[in-house]
Amino acid sequence: MKNNCVFCAIQAGEIPSEKFYEDERMIVIKDIEPKAALHYLAIPKRHYKLLGEMTESDREDLGKIFATIPSLAEKLGLEGGYRLIINQGDDAGQTVFHLHIHILGGQKMDFPEL
Ligand code: 5GP
Ligand code: ZN
Numbered sequence: 748m749k750n751n752c753v754f755c756a757i758q759a760g761e762i763p764s765e766k767f768y769e770d771e772r773m774i775v776i777k778d779i780e781p782k783a784a785l786h787y788l789a790i791p792k793r794h795y796k797l798l799g800e801m802t803e804s805d806r807e808d809l810g811k812i813f814a815t816i817p818s819l820a821e822k823l824g825l826e827g828g829y830r831l832i833i834n835q836g837d838d839a840g841q842t843v844f845h846l847h848i849h850i851l852g853g854q855k856m857d858f859p860e861l
Contacts, residue, residue, distance in 0.1 A: 754790050754845040768819055772808045775819060775850070784853030785824055789816060796844040797835055809846075816850065825852040 749755040756762045758774060767787060768775040778786040789812055795805055820826060829852035834841040 750794050750845070752794060752845045753843055754788075754847060755794050758790070758792055767823060770815070773812050773815070775823070778849070782849075783830075783851040783856065785829075785851065787823060787850040789848040789850060791846060794845050796846060798833065798846065799835075801846075812848070816848070823850065823852075825850070828852060830856055 748761060749759060753762060757764045757776065764774075765777040766774055767777065771792070773789055773791050775787050775789050778788050791805070791808055791812060793805055793808060795801055801809065816831070820829065823829075829850055832849040832851065833846065834849075
């Protein structure tokens with residue numbers, strides 16, 4: 748598996764996923780263990796672990812990814828709104844070390860309890 752990374756393996760088609768969108772810089776798939784009524788992952792095609800490890804072109808890419816997500820809201824059933832989460836490191840509970848954006852919605856959400 749490339750980089751020993753589950754999200755690189757999904758990009759390469761080595762692990763199946765339910766894909767809702769793809770362009771030259773990201774895929775959007777359904778999370779395998781949903782934490783909300785609707786739970787997607789927007790995964791940049793480039794592999795990097797943390798926001799702090801981005802190159803200049805990773806930054807440009809991520810900016811475009813954020814600009815694209817609102818245009819997918821209707822297709823993803825998120826007309827009522829959605830929440831974006833990027834876990835960074837152990838304290839945040841990051842388990843896959845390939846940067847990704849959680850897209851949660853399909854229900855009213857409280858602020859996460861600590
Ligand atoms: P993190 O905890 O790193 O912020 O989020 C990783 C997410 O990836 C988790 O919500 C987990 O359910 C999801 N995930 C882990 N392995 C797979 C997989 O093989 N397929 C899909 N679709 N999601 C996965
Ligand atoms: Zn990766």
